[in-house]
Amino acid sequence: MKRVLRCVRCKKEYQLNKQGYTCECGGLLEVKIKERADLTHLKNTWRNRRLSNKAIDQSGVWRYKEFVFDFNEEEIVTFPEGNTNLYELPENLLDVRKLFAKHEGENPTGSFKDRGMTVGISFAKKLGYKTVMCASTGNTSSSMAAYASRAGLKSIVFIPEGKIAYGKLSQTLAYGAKTIQIKGDFDDAMKAARNIAQDYKIYLLNSINPIRLEGQKTIVLQLLDQLNWEVPDWIVLPGGNLGNTSAFGKVLKELKEFGFIEKAPCLAVIQAENANPFYRAFKTSFKEFAPVKAETVATAIRIGNPVNYEKALKSIQFTHGVVEEVSDREILLSKMEIDSLGIGCEPASAASLAGAKKLREKGIIKQEDTVVLILTGNILKDPDTTINFHLGNIQGIPESLLNAPTLIKNRQDDIRKEIERILEEV
Ligand code: F0G
Numbered sequence: 001m002k003r004v005l006r007c008v009r010c011k012k013e014y015q016l017n018k019q020g021y022t023c024e025c026g027g028l029l030e031v032k033i034k035e036r037a038d039l040t041h042l043k044n045t046w047r048n049r050r051l052s053n054k055a056i057d058q059s060g061v062w063r064y065k066e067f068v069f070d071f072n073e074e075e076i077v078t079f080p081e082g083n084t085n086l087y088e089l090p091e092n093l094l095d096v097r098k099l100f101a102k103h104e105g106e107n108p109t110g111s112f113k114d115r116g117m118t119v120g121i122s123f124a125k126k127l128g129y130k131t132v133m134c135a136s137t138g139n140t141s142s143s144m145a146a147y148a149s150r151a152g153l154k155s156i157v158f159i160p161e162g163k164i165a166y167g168k169l170s171q172t173l174a175y176g177a178k179t180i181q182i183k184g185d186f187d188d189a190m191k192a193a194r195n196i197a198q199d200y201k202i203y204l205l206n207s208i209n210p211i212r213l214e215g216q217k218t219i220v221l222q223l224l225d226q227l228n229w230e231v232p233d234w235i236v237l238p239g240g241n242l243g244n245t246s247a248f249g250k251v252l253k254e255l256k257e258f259g260f261i262e263k264a265p266c267l268a269v270i271q272a273e274n275a276n277p278f279y280r281a282f283k284t285s286f287k288e289f290a291p292v293k294a295e296t297v298a299t300a301i302r303i304g305n306p307v308n309y310e311k312a313l314k315s316i317q318f319t320h321g322v323v324e325e326v327s328d329r330e331i332l333l334s335k336m337e338i339d340s341l342g343i344g345c346e347p348a349s350a351a352s353l354a355g356a357k358k359l360r361e362k363g364i365i366k367q368e369d370t371v372v373l374i375l376t377g378n379i380l381k382d383p384d385t386t387i388n389f390h391l392g393n394i395q396g397i398p399e400s401l402l403n404a405p406t407l408i409k410n411r412q413d414d415i416r417k418e419i420e421r422i423l424e425e426v
Contacts, residue, residue, distance in 0.1 A: 002034040002035050003016060003069075003070070005031060005032070006029065006030055006031075007025060008311055009023065009026070009028070009310065010025045012025070014029065016031070017127055021204065021209055028308065028311055029210050030246075030250060043225070043229065046063055046225060049063045050063065058080045059078045059118065060080070060083040060115075060218060061115050061118050067214075067217060067251065068119060068215060069119055069122075069123070071126070075125070075126050077118060077125060077151040079118070079150070081115060081118055082114065082118075082218055083106075084102060084105075084107060084219075084222070085102075085106060086101070086223055086227070087102075087103060089343075089373075094357060094360050094371060096366075096370070097370055098232075098370040098371070099370075099371050099373070100223075100370075101338070101352075101375050102223045102226075102374050103343065104219060104374060104375060105344075105376065105377045105378030109143045109175075110139070110142065110171070110380065110381055111143060111346075111377040112244065112374075113143035115215040115216050116143075116207065116247075117144055118147060120144075120147075120215070121148060121150075121153065123203075123211045124151075124205070127203070129203040130153060130154060132144060132153055132154070132155050132156075132203045132205050133155070133156045134157055134158070134193060135158040135159070135182075135186060136159055136164075136186075137163070137164060137168075137186050137299055137300045137301070137302060138381070139168055139377055141168065141171075141172040141177060141179070142171035144157065144177065144205050146175045148175075149175050154178070155175075156178045156179075156202065157178070158189040158193045159179060159180070159181055159189060160184060160302075161181045161183050163186075163299050163302060165299055165346065165382035167378075167380050168381055185294065186303050186304075187305045194208070206243075207242075207244075207307065213243055213250070216243060216247035217250060217251035217254075220252060220255075223235075224260075224261070227372075229261070230370075231261050231262075231263060233365075233370050233371065234267075234370070234371045236355060236373050237267070237268070237269060237270070237352055237373075237376070238269075238300075238348045238352055239271050239278050239306070239323070240300060240302075240303040240348070241303050241306045241307055242307075242308035242311070242312035245269050245278075245308070246312050246315055248267055248315060249267065249311070249312070249314055249315020249316070249318050252265070252267075253318055264319045265319065265372075266319050266320050267316060268321060268322050268359055268364075268365070269312070269323045270326055270352055270354065270356075271301065271324075272296035272302070272325070273296075273325040273327050274295045274296050274328075275292065275294035275296045275301055275302050275303060275304060276292065276325045277289065277290065277304060277309075278309065279323045281313070282322070286316075286317075292304040296331075297331065298346075298347040298350075300347070300377060300381075301351065322359065324355040324359055326351055326355050326358060329396050329397070331347055331348075332389055333354070334350040334353035334354035335349075335385075335386075335389075336389065336401055338350055339379060339386070343375070344378070345376075345379055346378060346385075347382060349377050352373040356373060390404050391404050392404060406418060
């Protein structure tokens with residue numbers, strides 16, 4: 001299908017290989033599918049591809065390639081990614097009709113970023129770039145580093161000094177990205193990466209890159225496929241740089257235009273309360289937007305000036321969605337609940353459940369609703385936060401919720417006594 005880049009503000013169109021990611025007018029660019037085709041037969045094609053052993057059919061991104069990109073098979077850099085489970089959760093966790101969690105932490109590098117990265121890296125390679133770059137709170141960098149290695153490209157990463165979870169830093173270094181720590185926060189790192197990428201003609205793979213977002217649309221495509229195209233009432237996701245929010249709104253609009261669904265689910269975007277510029281803007285009905293200095297335990301979404309704001313607000317408006325904020329304590333308590341189901345996630349992901357709870361309490365999410373939570377990252381991304389929680393190092397968490405290891409002497413009597421104590425516990 002024919003595709004172009006189009007400005008979301010003034011609608012000016014550009015070739016897909018345009019350098020830079022913004023229009024002359026300053027607006028963000030998005031990929032526009034130009035041909036209107038009857039795509040409804042694709043639901044069966046997508047199912048049938050699952051029977052194939054080809055890597056591109058096994059990929060939960062490229063299986064939906066009609067909505068992603070027209071690449072030849074040999075141009076695609078894939079692991080493959082994107083086959084993530086949709087778990088049914090106990091409804092009483094939220095007191096709703098049905099509750100699901102789509103676990104994007106089950107991707108090859110442990111976060112949803114792989115879905116966009118397979119597309120972005122394939123495109124970088126096709127365009128002949130030798131080096132790719134991003135600023136990151138850790139997941140984009142892990143993903144980019146892995147895909148760049150697979151593609152034989154050099155990767156350079158800007159990260160905020162200190163505030164990056166160890167799982168993510170270790171992946172980024174191990175997969176071979178040249179890593180530059182900026183004395184500053186993510187927003188400073190983002191600015192540096194944008195300037196440098198432009199000056200040195202390096203391919204920038206942050207979510208400001210519209211090509212990358214085409215891959216992230218498949219989270220929604222796949223979850224609807226997994227629900228047999230029965231549209232849920234809500235999709236709840238954490239919001240940081242607002243790439244997913246933008247991609248989700250975009251694909252829901254396309255699905256409606258192409259006749260796949262009659263009504264889009266409402267998007268609920270959840271931010272940490274000290275990293276909440278999108279929430280603040282929502283409160284002014286998007287009349288005002290001001291960046292904030294961000295701080296939160298959920299370092300993945302410690303972002304004060306989201307680059308995709310302009311697209312994300314359209315997603316909220318199109319889906320009649322909402323934006324909510326939650327405290328770090330609410331995030332950690334929700335994480336503990338998800339972890340204790342044996343599913344687990346990193347802190348930012350748990351903002352989905354924390355926010356859904358708040359919206360349920362306010363009666364915005366209703367008891368008869370079906371809700372899908374997006375868990376964006378794997379529990380192993382941020383082991384320090386999990387350990388600190390269970391060791392009681394985080395203030396305000398009741399002791400009854402902790403699960404610290406006990407230390408006993410290596411003596412039969414002591415071991416037996418401890419086992420008996422555990423067996424008696426209710
Ligand atoms: N959840 C996780 C685990 C993330 O890593 C991110 C973003 C988000 C949520 C927010 O998603 O930006 O689409 O609103 N992480 C980026 C990174 C910023 O650098 O890894 P968003």
